[in-house]
């Protein structure tokens with residue numbers, strides 16, 4: 001799996017060397033939620049390529065949220081067909097809320113991987 005964008009995205013590794021961590025804490029470590037290293041600890045790649053770079057990740061985040069909402073609605077309606085619309089809406093809100101830290105991180109990883117690609121030479125380098 002190493003060398004593919006999926007590896008970088010789901011392992012939350014630097015998109016260039018796929019060795020260095022991108023985030024400081026684990027996903028549900030709320031104290032460090034969203035805290036990122038400025039540069040890759042392994043190859044030195046600057047994660048925020050330009051100012052405001054990560055605003056673009058909001059589009060990815062939006063896409064994930066819509067997909068998760070549709071999936072939750074279908075599942076909720078299938079499991080609890082007799083419940084009211086408000087029940088299903090409540091389920092969607094709960095799922096979006098619970099998944100928010102995951103969505104935040106995955107969308108940034110996806111966004112970074114749009115603009116950077118794996119470089120095996122950088123992976124080898126040790127500073």
Ligand SMILES: [Zn+2]
Nearest residue numbers: 014017040043
């Ligand atoms: Zn790196």
